[in-house]
Structure formats: structure tokens, C-alpha cells
Amino acid sequence: MKEIVVVSGKGGTGKTSVAASLVVLAKRSVVADCDVDAADLHLVLEPRIKKTEDFTGGKSASIVPGRCSNCGKCYEICRFNAVIKDESKQPAYFIDHIACEGCGVCSCFCPEKAIDFKPSVNGRWFISDTRYGPMVHARLGIAQENSGKLVSLVRNQARMLAEKDNLSYIIVDGPPGIGCPVISSITGADAVLIVAEPTVSGAHDLERVAELAGHFKIPAFLCVNKYDLNPEVAENIEEKARAGGIAVIGRIRYDRTVTEAQIKGLPVVAFPDTAVAEDMRTVWENLEKKLNLNKQ
Template identity: 40%
Template sequence: MHEILVISGKGGAGKTTVTGAFAHLSENAILCDLDVDAPDFHLISQPEKYQDHEFWSGYEASIRQDDCVQCGECLTRCRFDAIKLDNGRYVVDPLKCEGCKVCVALCPAEAIDFELKKCGEWYRSETRFGNLVHAQLYPGEENSGRLVALLKDEARKTAKEHGHEILLADGAPGIGCPVISSLSGTDLAVFVTEPTPSGLHDLERVAALCDHFRVKGCVVINKYDLNTDMTDKIESFCTQHGYPVVGRVPHSDAVTAAMVERKTVTEFDSVMYTAFAGIWNNVLLQL
């Protein structure tokens, strides 16, 4: 089985539009939304969940009031201001607690518990394009990289069960922890960029990240016709560094119209279908 990851150096470049088109065009792929902080692939794939799982990761302190001796040692020691006085009682603010365990270790009364916390949920679903593995991390929670790794493992299991030949993943924006985690086991990263100075800059950094982890990459230039001079600069960069440009996507109002209808652009517009069909074939050739 081959693993294809669609990423970009920033949000809003068109990753999900590209992934949705690929999902529509692929014949036997397991789908995976790895943007666990702000997932949006479900908006166009309209999944029907058949499995719902809790995601537990990291720890959080909590003070047992019956055992607390009101010494204030936890308040003094906490570097994250997660301990506060509330009506004369010392309590933990869960939004500020970083799970460092200092308060637990230094409490003279041993009155602070350190419990595993529920950080989010992950799901197996059916879509009109096939099986989808996706998740939602709760606001402000960490361990997104660990959740991404879990999703990829579960997607591989589902692929093995159903005989899928390709794992197609919609990655997170940027170059942070969830993107690094999503690169593990990836055969090909598809970089989606736009013809702007910031688009080129973000392409450079996400390409450097893939080079560091020795993941092969290719490039899709979205809305290439809005600035052809910048498109030429991006293609020149790609030529110099050996990143194949597998396709150019024209600017089209059909993208927004398709989103409103909760469809992929290839389901909505025949011109975009033809454009993405060629791009998808070029991606498969890179494998």
C-alpha cells in the first residue's frame, strides 16, 4: 500500500480542495483527515460514523479538597499560574495546567492527584468515497502528534481489512508536530502552494521539512493564473531543487460553489474534473 499526504506550509492554500478531488478520483483509497485541531474534510465528504472512540493522553493535576492543608506550596511552585484561590480553596485551572507534576511532587500533604485526561475523540466513518478515519482534538489540548500517529495506525489497519491500495491523507497546515507525525511512513507528499511570495516561502519550508525526513515531494500550484510571474518563480524553485510540478489548478468560482453544496470540485465542475484528473494521474506516476 502507498501513502500519499497532502500538505502545505500554511492554512488556506487549498489542501482540502485538492484532497477532496483526489478522493473522488481515486478508486481504492482509505481516507484520513490528519488535521486534528481544525478538521474540515468532513464538510465535503459528509461522513457517517460507525465507530466512536475517546482519545486519552497527557495528565492533569486536581486537588483533593478534603486532604488539602491550605499551605499554598502548589501556588508558589507552579510556573504556569495554574493554581488559584477560589473562595478560600486552592484549585487547579485545567486550561493552564501543563501536566508538569511539580505540584504533585512537592505537595506536603500528598493531596494532589495526577490523572490521565480525555483530550478528544476519533472516528471511523463511511463516505461516498470510501472509508474515512478522522478525529477532533478538544480546544487547547496538546498531543496532536500522538493523535495523528494513532489515526495513521488505525487507517492502515482499516486498509488491510478492506484491501485498500492507497492511504490518502489530508494533512495539517504548517510544519509543526502534527505535520511531522503525519510524515511517518509517507511515500509521497503533495505540496499545495499559491503564486504569492508567502506561498513560495511556505513551500520552501515544508519542502525542507520533507527533505529532512527523506520524504519524496511533488508540487501542485493552486490558482496559478492569478500571478503567472510568481508561478514561474515557484516552478523555477521546484526545478532547481528537484520537486516535480504535477499540476496547475486554475482559479475558479466553482471551488466555492462546490463547498456550499458540500461537494468536491471535481463532482461539481467538468473543467476542474479534467484538470484534477491529469494531476491525479501525475501523482500516481510519482509513486
């Protein structure tokens, strides 16, 4: 079984469109949407939800009004400015749940033991069926933290499904950036497919995400999306990638079919006669070839 994570560094380069097409092309696969705070994959894969579970990512503090003596200890020791002081209220202190990091320090040192520190529900996750195989996806609660943990959970569930059904591939739609949820999405994976766009921003962000993949020693592959918007920059990006030991496995052209497919709620390759679908097939064929070479 191979786990492939589609990433980009920069947002909006076409990760989800590429991932959705790979899901169709990979056939025996399970798909995981790890962009848990702005998930879009469900819009083109039409999942039918079979199982919904709460996600408890961390603990959160809250002051129990009856027990608080207004001593201000929590306000003094919280380093995240999550204890708010409002002397017009009783008690004068309350927790800003958005700012709370869940460290539990306030609760531990409250002389009145007036601060509860309990697991909090930070979101939900789903196991679904799609036309192309099982899917694991999630929704982080509004303004919630712990996206890295939710990503881990989604990947872990996807792995368990793949093992159970003996599927050949896990396709992961990753989040943008290079921070916590991206690190959670790629560590331990078999390959990352970087989708870049031919802009100076795209080139800049590619370098950072490629370095990240290198940092965690994960084989990386590149495809430039909408390459014809600026072929010169596209070439430049490909050159840089090759110099950094990243295999270039194809180019995808700019095509309005991509947006039309999105509006119809379908993966691009569901329009097999279009040029952009052909590009996607080339990307997948090359990727599959390279992955199986690495295996031997």
C-alpha cells in the same frame, strides 16, 4: 499500499479541496483527516459515522480541595504557570487546565498527595463510511492539547483499515504549519503533496515545508493551486521546487466551482466537466505515475 499526505505550510491554499478530489480519484483508498483542530474534510465527503471513541492524549492534574494544605509547593515548582493562586478561595490554589502540560511534577511533589494526576479525555475520533471508501477523522476537544498524538492515532487507524481491506492508498489531509501536528502527519509517509498558492507568502511557506519534508527524508511533490492569480509567482515557486528536488506534478486554476462544490458539500471532481476537475485529474494521474515509478 501508499500513504500520501497533502500539506501546505501556509493555511488556506486548498489542501482539503485537493485531498477530497484525490480520494475520489484514488478509488480504493482510505482517507484520514489529520487537521484535527480545524477539520473540514467531512463537509465535502459526507461521512456516516460507524464508530466513535474518546481520545485520551495525556494526563492532567487537579487539586483535591479537602486534602490541600495551601503550602504552595505546586505553585512554586510548576514551570508552565498552570497553578493559579487566589487567596480569596479555599484552597488558594487551582490548576488552569488549559495551561497544564501534563508533566505531573506538582502531583509527584505535593507533600499532602492532594493532586490527582489522571488521564484526561482530549477529544474524540471516528471511523466512518463515505461514498468513496472508509474515512478516519477526529475532533480535538475545545482548547485541548496533544494534537500530535491524535494525528498519530488517526493515521494508525487509517493504516489498519487499509491493511484489513487491502486498499491501495491512504490519502491524508494534513494540518497547516510545520510544527508538531504536521510532523506527526508526515513522518514515515510515502509521499507529501505540497499545495502552494502563488503569493509571496505561499512561496515563503513552501520553502519551509519542503525543507521539513527533506528533513524527514520524505519524497515531496508540488502543485500550485489558483496558479492563474499570479502566474509569475507560480512559475517562480515551481522553479524553486524543482531546484530543491521536488517534482512539479500539475497546476490547478482558480475557479469558483471550488467554492460552489464546497457549498453543495461535494468534492470538486464531482463536477467532472469543469476545467478545474480536469486539473485535479492531471495532478492525480501524474502523482500516481511518479509513485509507482518510485516503487520499481
